[in-house]
Amino acid sequence: MRFLLLLSVMLVAGGCSMSASEVQTKVDWVDTVCWNGHKYILDQDFGEAEADEKLGEVSFSLVGSEEENNPTYQLKDGEATFASPGSTIQSVAGIPVEEALLVEDNVYTTREE
Template identity: 85%
Template sequence: MRFLLLLSVMLVAGGCSKSPSEVQTKVEWADIVRWNGHNYLLDQDFGEARADEKLGEVSFSLVGSEEEDNPTYQLKDGEATFASTGSAIQSVAGIPVEKAVLVEDNMYTTREE
């Protein structure tokens, strides 16, 4: 009888556990572009802006990649969370690059002072 009780407990406990490879993490990312050491956040309230010159392009898009569910992933220069790979990163006419960039016709601004 003890054997059956022990076997039942082991089956229930074993059925409830998951190996680390089975655990999935869902990470929600902000819409960010990293350029020249700065993180730029999508600024939907900024209004109209005119592109000045091309600075570079997005080299990697996090969402849709193997790194999407990695909560410790750190963006590198030229990478974005949502903007498509190959999208132009442009300066904004009349605004210092340290403050804002345009990507896919969207304004991204820093929150740094």
């Protein structure tokens, strides 16, 4: 009787296992924009900022794309994790572009790594 019980448990457990190709990865992305070789991260503490000149547009948004759950994906210039494609990338008045950008009325700043 114990043998049948053990066999039943093994069959049920074996049927629930997942192969490596079935494993899904959930990646939590930081709100980031890449521009001109720099990575900018959303700075919620920045406060009000005045847009200066248009630099370009977001060409690709990672979240919602096929790459969203790819933990090795590297953003390229003009790409963002959350900002929508077509969003204007602008400089911030009075701040060097290497330090801050304005995208969708949000300020993104570079940070020392």
